[in-house]
Amino acid sequence: MATRLVQINMKARDEVALGQFWAEVLGWEMSSEGPGVTNLEPKGVVYPDPVAVFIDIVVSDEPKTGKNRVHVDLATTSAAHQAEVVARLTELGATPVDVGQGDVSWIVLADPEGNEFCVLDWHDSNQDTGPIASVVVDCADPRAMARFWGEATDWTVHKVTDDSAVLRSSQGVGPYLQFLRTPDVKTGWNRVHLDVRPYPGDDMEAEAARLRALGATPIDLGDSTIPWKVFADPVGNEFCLLTPM
Template identity: 45%
Template sequence: MATRLDNVVVDAADPLALAGFWSAALGVPISYHDENEVDVGLPGFDLVFVPVAEPKVEQNRVHLDLASQSADDHAAIVARLLLLGAEHADIGQGPEVPWVVLTDPEGNEFCVLEYRDEYSGIGPVAAVVVAAHDSLAQARFWAEATGRTVTRSGPDWASLPGETGASLEFVHSPATRAAKNRVHLDVRPRPGDDQGSDVARLLAAGAVPADIGQGDVPWTVLADPEGNQFCVLRPAATSIRTGD
C-alpha cells in the first residue's frame, strides 16, 4: 500500500490566467478546467490552480525548478518567461548562483536551473522543491507518502526521483511558515487501495490532521511533520476538487 504524488496545487486569484501563463511557460496545454480548478498536465503529476480570496503574504515553501538543456537554452527560457509576464526575484540567492530566480504573474517563486546532467531529458520541470528544516527527515516522510525512494542526499538536501518527470526534493531553509501553504501537494491512493487506510498509515508516519476550513470534502487534509498541509485524495477520482 502506498500513495503517490498526484498534484501540485497552487492557490490563485485568477486560476485560468495563471494556468495560462504556466501552460505557455512549460509548453503543455491546459488539460481540464471548471469553476473549481484549472489543470496543466505534466509527466508524473498535474499542476492544478484553484481559486482563493487570500493574497500571497510570504515566500512559498514549495516551488518548481525548471530544467534547461544547455547554456543557450537556459538563456532562451528565461527570456521567454520574462516576455510571458515573469519577473526577476531576489530571495537572498546572491549573484554567484548559476540558476535564475523568477516569479510568475501572481508572485509565486520558481527557478530556471542551469543545465545539469541529472535532469537531462527529464521534461520542462526538473524538480518540485520543498523548503525544510530537516531535509532528510522530511524526505523520509515523503518517501512514505509518495512511494518514492530517497536516492541522493547531502548535508542540507535530499532527492526523491519519480518514475517519470520531476524529482521531489527537500532543501534546508531556516524560515518558518506563518500562513497556510499557498502551494501544496496532493497524494492519491493506488487503484484498489483504501483512502482511510492510507490516511491512518500517514498519521502513523508523523502526519497530523489539519483544518484549513475545507468543510465536508471527499479528500482528507493533513500536515506533514513540519506543518505543511497536503491532501489525501480518493482513489480513481477524475477531479480532485469534486472527488468524482
C-alpha cells in the same frame, strides 16, 4: 500500500490567467474540472502518470505573503538555452526576483502572481524529467522529510544530507522531489502544496491511518463534503490525500 505524488496545487487570484501563463511556460494543455479550478497536463499524457507532476490552480482571495515554501525548477539543456528560456518567460510576464539567492547559476523568476520559480542551467539527458526538473520544498529537516516522504509514497530516496534530500518516482521518470533546509519560519498556509493519491483499489481510510502513523497531522477544514483529506507533514507543510485513482 503507498501513495504517489500526482500534482501540485497553487492558489491564484485569477486561476485562468495564471493557468494560461503556466501552460505557455510548460507547453502543456489547460482544462477545468469545475468553476474556480484550472488543470494543467502534458499533451498526450493521461492523468495520473509518473512522467509528470501535474498542476491544479485554484482560485483564492488569500493574498500572497512572503516567499513560497514550494516551487518548481525548470529544466534547460545549457546556459545558452537557459538564457533563451528566461527571455521567453519574461515576455510572457515573468519577472526577476531576489530571494537572497546570491551568486548562483540558476535564475529566480516570479510568475504574474508573484509565485517564485527557478530556471536551471543544466539538464541530464540520461534522466529526462520533462520541463519541470524538480519540485522543491523548503523545510527545517531534510532528513526527516526523506524518511516521511520515502515511506508515505512509493518514490525512491536518491540523496540525503543535513541540507537537502532528493526523491524521484520509483519508475525512474518525471521530475525530482527535493527538500531544502531553510532557516525561514513557516507562517500561515502554504500557497503551493503537494497532492498525493493512493493507487486504484486501495482504501483511503487505511492510507490516511498509515500517514498518521508515519507522522502526518490531520487538518480539519470543517467541511465534511470534500472528498480529500488534508494533512501537515512532520515539519508542518500542508498536503492533500486525494481519492484513489
